[in-house]
Amino acid sequence: MSTSTSARRAPAAGRVDVRKTYKLYIGGAFPRSESGRSYEVYAAPRGSRGSTPVFLANVAKGSRKDARNAVAAARKAVGGWSGATAYNRGQVLYRIAEVMESRRSTFVEDVRIGEGLTPARAEAVVSAAIDRWVWYAGWADKFAQVTSTVNPVAGPFFNISAPEPTGVVALLAPQESSLLGLVSVVAPAIVTGNTCVVLPSRQRPLPAVDLAEALATSDVPGGVVNIVTCHTAEVAPWLASHRDVNAIDLTGTAGVEDLAWGELELAAAESVTRVLRPAGRGPAAVEEDFTAEPGTARMQAFVETKTVWHPKGL
Amino acid sequence: MPTFEYAPAPESRAVVDIASSYGLFINGEFTDSQGGGTFKTISPATEEVLAEVTEASAEDVDRAVAAARTAYTRVWSRMSGADRGKYLFRIARILQERAREFAVLESLDNGKPIKESRDVDVPTAAAHFFYHAGWADKLDYAGLGPDPRPHGVVGQVIPWNFPLLMLAWKIAPALATGNTVVLKPAETTPLTALLFAQVCQQADLPAGVVNIITGAGPTGQALVGHEDVDKVAFTGSTGVGKAIARTIAGTRKKATLELGGKAANIVFDDAPLDQAVEGIVNGIFFNQGHVCCAGSRLLVQESIADQVEARLKRRLETLRVGDPLDKNTDVGAINSRAQLDRITELSEAGEAEGATRWSPECELPSKGFWFRPTVFTGVSQTHRIAQEEIFGPVLSVLTFRTPGEAVAKANNTPYGLSAGIWTEKGSRILWMADQLRAGVVWANTFNKFDPTSPFGGYKESGYGREGGRHGLAAYVTTGDAT
Known part of the structure; x- marks a missing residue:
């Protein structure tokens, strides 16, 4: 059912365009899958008639071992990223917005073709994704301020509670909203100092790989964001049960056949991994609307509260 | 120096009136079981x-x-926050009025020294209700998010180490935020929870807002797994906590888990040693070491290890082990035979693995469950007594040379509940506090608790916080929750 017709904008007359190899992003590098596998990605069908699927690319099909390598890279990056000043993290997130803006046309093409949007809608989605980085960049040095407390204990003690990143977060990014949704789950996880392993939309992974290139040319340290394109249902269970993953976001289980979020939560229970459940009621997982202002819930989901006591006295 | 003998100073049991048998407190009254059995609760000291x-x-x-559920939909969720708060204030006051009764009953059923139940458990429980009472009509100001709303019915399962205090930690925030409660106390320590049911009656708390059901593991499982429970709150072992997390996986039930710990109490060479030794003793021998945040691993800087060990042993010679109701008792009875067996087994493993065991000379009563305060030196990180939660009066001593090594050793555990730091250097305290992966860090103090101070762990010590503004968050859902 594949066809070699490129859905990308036609190159200048007579020129054979140079196509990109879509690889993983682990520890700041762009490896192929250790498994040597790839899978075909197609453009979203346009219109109601059953047109032939349009081939876009062979994307690296990440494996269990790739995911484990990504967790190792994320763990290695925790110290530096969580230890960076909040001001610094804010600037780094803002820098991502800058780089995305300068690569804007790439992202517009990605979502136009991948999600089947009109050019105007694609522009709006990319604008929202860029603005989301700016929104979260501003939170970097404010989240602790609005979530910390000085606790007036009944005794001569100084006592404060403040948030700290939980560590390595596995993010199952949304299947439908392949750029705005992706940014909307990555930004709140890393702004507080976590590092992450992201499984992007299985059928629409190209924005994630282009985002990886934006991250690599921003000031995001290698390992802070690791992106493993893959079949979500194949790799997610390994992340859910991984002992060195501190938290897992199950948003991307919505719309994936053969992947019940409850099964992943069950696996996560074995190491008391924090779980952010997908939206929806009961066992149904529903992809939430990412165009709304996010609120703080996603940042709250991946922080720990540390309380420190010290006596007061002469 | 002359030594003075202590005369017995037992607190009177007359203040407590224990019934020969108890039913279940459901819908405001004590009722008989439908098809359930009975079990006996004993004094672990005798x-x-x-x-x-x-x-x-x-x-x-x-x-x-x-x-x-009925109380939630018909009464409690419709009541104003101010009125909910007034009921909680009443409960706080009644706990204060009946404080001695609760303290004696707690020491009888749990085995803990009366000075602890009297000075810590009961007053802190009352304080918890008083603190949360004031939140009931102020939740919109708590910064929890827009429109904080209760979950509904909360199922709560608590441990035997601080029976009344853990009840207060669970019930007070649940009620303040507008939830109703079914609580199961531990099977070895049900009596203060049943007495608390009488407090609810005295306070005229609407029927069904608090329900107390006694039982063991199967009862707890039935509660946690019940379809109509919206939220689960559990304090206890990491093993049971994981089982609960599995039970609720794939449901929309919320949970907070407050699980085990293996805290490092880190003493630097510039620490105020007399205070540090008191902190070490308090850290591990408070409540017979039946404390999830106990400072069960002493990490002492190598240059002062001998000195600290000598001072510690001298201090431990003065600890008084015995009758929990004696006002001079420092260390009471182990809560149950099963727990005594576990402590004994792990201590034997400590010896077998090559650590050096020491206990002060002290006479133990002939009946009941007792264990001498015990210190292991020469402990290495791989020993079971350095890895596993003993939950008893057993201290494992390890050494370190540099702050970095202290951090690495302290964090080398699946747990992350608490930690202690002893040093006079302020910048080192703050650096260490940043590095330690633990929910509560006590610097130049240990085992301090307060209703305003959030408590809870990292990693396998659980999730969610109890106490303070952060503790409220576990009992509400807000407009911006995903």
Whole structure:
């Protein structure tokens, strides 16, 4: 059912365009899958008639071992990223917005073709994704301020509670909203100092790989964001049960056949991994609307509260 | 120096009136079980049977949850926050009024020294209700998010180490935020929870807002797994916590888990040693070491290790082990035979693995469950006594040379509940506090608790916080929740 017709904008007359190899992003590098596998990605069908699927690319099909390598890279990056000043993290997130803006046309093409949007809608989605980085960049040095407390204990003690990143977060990014949704789950996880392993939309992974290139040319340290394109249902269970993953976001289980979020939560229970459940009621997982202002819930989901006591006295 | 003998100074039991048997507190009154059995609760200090208690059946759990649901929809969720708060203030006051009764009953049923139940457990429990009472009509100001709303019916399962205090930690925030409760106390320590049921009656708390069902593991499982429970709050072992997390996986039930710990108490060479030794003793021998945040691993800087060890042993020679009701007792009885067996087994493993065991000379009563305060030196990180939670009066001593090594050793555990730092250097305290992966860090103090101070762990010590503004978050859902 594949066809070699490129859905990308036609190159200048007579020129054979140079196509990109879509690889993983682990520890700041762009490896192929250790498994040597790839899978075909197609453009979203346009219109109601059953047109032939349009081939876009062979994307690296990440494996269990790739995911484990990504967790190792994320763990290695925790110290530096969580230890960076909040001001610094804010600037780094803002820098991502800058780089995305300068690569804007790439992202517009990605979502136009991948999600089947009109050019105007694609522009709006990319604008929202860029603005989301700016929104979260501003939170970097404010989240602790609005979530910390000085606790007036009944005794001569100084006592404060403040948030700290939980560590390595596995993010199952949304299947439908392949750029705005992706940014909307990555930004709140890393702004507080976590590092992450992201499984992007299985059928629409190209924005994630282009985002990886934006991250690599921003000031995001290698390992802070690791992106493993893959079949979500194949790799997610390994992340859910991984002992060195501190938290897992199950948003991307919505719309994936053969992947019940409850099964992943069950696996996560074995190491008391924090779980952010997908939206929806009961066992149904529903992809939430990412165009709304996010609120703080996603940042709250991946922080720990540390309380420190010290006596007061002469 | 002359030594003075202590005369016995027992607190009177006359203040407590224990019934010979207890039913289940469901919908505001004590009722008989439907198809459940009974079990006995004993004094661990004497093995005397204190009372016969009901083992709630699955049908009983059903009834209790139904009562809580009715009370939630018809009464409690419709009541103003101010009125909810007034009920909690009443409860706080009644706990204060009946403080001695609760303290004696707690020491009898749990085995902990009366000076601890009297000075820590009961007053802190009352304080918890008083603190949360004031939140009930101020939740919009708590910064929890827009429109904070209760979950509904909360199922709560608590441990035996601080029976009344853990009840207060669970019930006070649940009620303040507008939830109703079904609570199961631990099977070895049900009596203060049953006395608390009488407090609810005295306070005229609407029927069904608080339901107390006694029983063991199966009762707890039935409660946690009940379809009509919206949120689960559990304090106890990491093993049971994981089982609960599995039970609720794939449901929309919320949970907070407050699990085990293996805290490092880190002493630097510039620490104020007299205070540090007191902190080490308090850290591990408070409540017979039956404390999830106990400072069970002493990490002492190598240059002062001998000195600290000598001072520690000298201090431990003065600890008084014995009758929990004696006002001079420092260390009481181990809560149960099963726990005593576990402590004994792990201590034997410590010896077998090559650590050096020491205990002060002290006479132990002939009946009941007792364990001498015990210190292991020469402990290495791989020893079971350095890895596993003993939950008893057993201290493992390890050494370190640099702050970095201290951090690495302290964090080398699946747990992350608490930690202690002893040093006079302020910048080192703050650096260490940043590095330690633990929910509570005590610097130049240890084992301090307060209703305003959030408590809870990292990693396998659980999730969610109890106490303070952060503790409220676990009992509400807000407009911006995903």
